[in-house]
Amino acid sequence: MSDWHPSHYARWFPVLCANRLERAPVAVTVLDRPVVLVRDESGRAFALEDRCPHRHAPLSAGVATGGGIACPYHGWRFDSQGRLCAIPGMPPECALPQVRVRAVAVREHDGLIWLRLDGRDDGELPAMVLRNPAGSRRFLWQTQWRAHVIDAIENFLDPMHTHWIHPGLVRRGGAREAMTAHFESTDTGFSVSYRGQPQQSGLLYRLFESPRESERALFDAPGSAQIEYRYLNGGIVRISLHFTPISAEQTAVFATLHVENRWAPAWLVRALVWPLLKRVNDQDARMLALQADNLRRFPPVRGASTQLDLVRPWVETFWITGAAPEDAPSREVRLLL
Missing domain, CATH: 3.90.380.10 (Naphthalene 1,2-dioxygenase Alpha Subunit; Chain A, domain 1)
Structure with a gap:
């Protein structure tokens, strides 16, 4: 069985021991979906789909930027909600393209980081x-x-x-x-x-x-x-x-x-x-x-x-x-x- 029932994407799953997420992004996979975990400057964990929408490089190979993450290929920077914040080399008068990375809901409890793939921070942990x-x-x-x-x-x-x-x-x-x-x-x-x-x-x-x-x-x-x-x-x-x-x-x-x-x-x-x-x-x-x-x-x-x-x-x-x-x-x- 490789096709997961759609309801499972609205459930909470642990993906990492919390002490393993420090400054560097960490790649995890849940239900065949790659996700990148990052901590912001306050120590709060956030998660995004592990794919830059520009040329599809893995964001997990990039770097944390305080409140977000920068792609390792061209440096496109996204905030913790997946919104595009900056493109290195783009003239200041030019508008950024309306693209974003899909965000994943995150909770941290009793030493574990939990994700809900549909992005909704709803429902209780087990x-x-x-x-x-x-x-x-x-x-x-x-x-x-x-x-x-x-x-x-x-x-x-x-x-x-x-x-x-x-x-x-x-x-x-x-x-x-x-x-x-x-x-x-x-x-x-x-x-x-x-x-x-x-x-x-x-x-x-x-x-x-x-x-x-x-x-x-x-x-x-x-x-x-x-x-x-x-x-x-x-x-x-x-x-x-x-x-x-x-x-x-x-x-x-x-x-x-x-x-x-x-x-x-x-x-x-x-x-x-x-x-x-x-x-x-x-x-x-x-x-x-x-x-x-x-x-x-x-x-x-x-x-x-x-x-x-x-x-x-x-x-x-x-x-x-x-x-x-x-x-x-x-x-x-x-x-x-």
Whole structure:
């Protein structure tokens, strides 16, 4: 699938960790559309289509000009709204041509820069982003997966692969226990609550966790997914991945870790937890790349599914049609996890 539903251009997507945007323009791509990000002299981020309307040079190769950006080819200068401000060499008595660069809406929140391609600064960011208390973030990272956004989202929210892809790290294959998964649609996506497993069999749990009160997977359209652990001692850990389609074959992934009511300084997370989470990421990225390569080898066919595949139908319907499934009833599934 390479043609995106038109409604997705009116949704917010993260595109860059905010600390990666300094003085130099940065090129990003969302839904196959190239965009340039720039900071003005006050530090505010703005975004324009990454194309000068004169001779189509990439503006991302140009320079920031305080309140705008100058094209690298002939120096045409545009302001943060894409309006043409100056053309070097143009006599002062000559009027500038009535051209402009398409502007993209920008928001900056909790360390991430978000874009809305239709240029309208309307609507809310995903609900789970706004629920995180200020100061609770311990970790922020971005990467890319060679996968379609549907496959990337399913991978993160699917616990059934963890015994095989992350053996010993997340779960051990020989330590499956009966659990109940309860799927329920929400106003912005869906949730899956897992009951019957207060602890996990992998190394990550044994090193860094304690008995759980609950485990829940959340999805907020268009591409924000979260695993939330609540502990009997009152602590809360939320691992969130935000997925932004670069193209049909590449997805940008932004990972955050938020912690409440639990001692977990950022330096400790970086030193001890991050190396293990990076290994989990690399294992998932490798499998998704293998999956993507194999999908190209075979004609497009719908994959087989069972009752264990709880999240795929909702996510797939949303990304193909641009809307949540009309009939996504609550359901409960027994599984060995």
